[in-house]
Amino acid sequence: MKKYNSSEIKKLNMKNILRILHINNPISRKDIVKLTDLRPSSVTRLTRELIEKGYIYEEGIYEDNAPGRKKILLNINKEAFISLIVDVGVNETIIGFGYFNGYVEILKKILTPKDPEEFFYEIKKFYMKYKKIKNIKILSFSIPGLVDVEKNIILLAPNLGWKNVNIEQFLKLDIPILADNEANLSVIAEKYHAKDLKNISNIVFVEIREGIGTGIIINNQLYRGFSYSGGEFGHTVINMNSKEQCHCSRQGCWEQYGSILNVIKNYEGIIEGKDPIEKFENLKRQPNAKKTLLNWAENNAIGMANIINALNPEALIIGGELSDMPIYFYEYLIKKIRENSLPFSSKKTIIRPTIFKKYNSNLVGACIFSINKHIEEIK
Ligand SMILES: [Zn+2]
Structure with missing residues (x-):
């Protein structure tokens, strides 16, 4: 010792x-x-x-x-430590300040440039601008993909088309940089701010967007897996008879049936929107979308029940695009998750939507990640 x-x-x-x-x-x-x-x-x-x-x-x-x-x-003291936090979305990127009390302030939303070089050039410009306003100590990214958190390399962000993107090669800054997968950050954020999770140490956060990610806390520790790809439940098969190929090369993955792309595809009607997120926003307000949404909830219930059976978490939190759904949707989804999972596994599990609106869980998580790092390194 x-x-x-x-x-x-x-x-x-x-x-x-x-x-x-x-x-x-x-x-x-x-x-x-x-x-x-x-x-x-x-x-x-x-x-x-x-x-x-x-x-x-x-x-x-x-x-x-x-x-x-x-x-x-x-x-x-909220102002004791400030980070610049960036939620990289497939379509839209949100930039904000993260404070020492775990709260965030949104500063700017931009369309995400698809070329990493262009993307990080934009981020650098914002950093140079905002560092004149606040004493920024860390730059912290939420990434919709797999991240090597030691080397700050985005290993794969399939919906952005980014592979092996070394953040520090593009961003040479005078402050430390952090990056992690968005669902990992969401589960940290939920644990930090949700009162019902204060004394709970095994939590899974399911983030449904264009893809499906999960953040896992086991015994109060974030579980990232051996090579940062833990929690890829989206690529477990829920339909053996599927002929459609997933981007991971398998057929019948949960992500193919549970992402917002699936519900948009199955809706029989015209939905406006410049990107899948906007289309989904409009879809969930359509009065005749209920049946399509409930069928989609069933697909997601299978994936979520699989998580409960495999990990037996104390809490399963539902977020991402599913953070702001009608009550009937959650009631049906939760009922179906319980029906599909082993009674022993799900009996006492808290199953509920996130306390955060939309992507705030990613942003707040990026803030908490930087706070933890800062405390670790206090001299
Ligand atoms: Zn897949």
């Missing part, structure tokens, strides 16, 4: 307190003592240092049972 000297122990304790504050805030010093087993005097000293460094601040809260008396709680 590694031996730590006193200054290293102090650093570890400070980081630990910051992580606790990110899970429970606002919080009293007394509750930090309870959660860490540190001595009250150590908590006082460490939190004083965190206040001096600008990471946290004190706020006075009036207590119901002691009128007139204020209780001092600690909270996170």
Whole structure:
């Protein structure tokens, strides 16, 4: 076991307190003592240092049972650390600021240039512009595909047509760069902000867009797989008799039946829209689309039940384009997921739509990813 000297122990304790504050805030010093087993005097000293460094601040809260008396709680200073976050979408890319309290501010939406060189040139221009406004410490990307998170290489983003795109070859910046798969980031975001997931450590986030991605947290750790392709449930076969080939070269993949491209194709009617996302937006508002949407829900229920049977998660969260559907859709989908999965596996599983609107889960996830990285590297 590694031996730590006193200054290293102090650093570890400070980081630990910051992580606790990110899970429970606002919080009293007394509750930090309870959660860490540190001595009250150590908590006082460490939190004083965190206040001096600008990471946290004190706020006075009036207590119901002691009128007139204020209780001092600690909270996170939003401006202590700011990242520039980029949600790369197949059609549209969203750029924003990510703050130290896990909240984001959307700055700009652009059409995604299909050529990576052109894309990163645009991003660099925004970075140069926004760094004049805020002290940006990290640039963090959400990617609709597989990412080597150690080397910042986009291994494959099929719907963008990008393969082996080395981000740092295009972007030579004076700050660190992070990138991860969008569903991985969504599951981190949901875990961070959703109150019902605070004490839950096994979660799957299913993100349905032009493709299907899943983000998996097992025992409170993000599971990326051995070579970053874990969670590709979209390419498990749900129809052996299919003759249509998926872009992965198999036939009958869940993605072929569950992505928004499938429901658009099966809708018997004319839908307006410049791209699949816009078409899907219009489709779900059509009064006569209910039958098509419910058939599509059944396809997705099979894929999601397979996940539940394989992983037995405590929570299955449904997001991406499925984050803003009519109530009848969720009721039917959830009923079908439960019918299709083993009762032992799904009996106690929370199954619900995400707390986020649309792509905010990707953006917020990119923000949380950069916060975690920053805390890890505090000196
Ligand atoms: Zn496939």
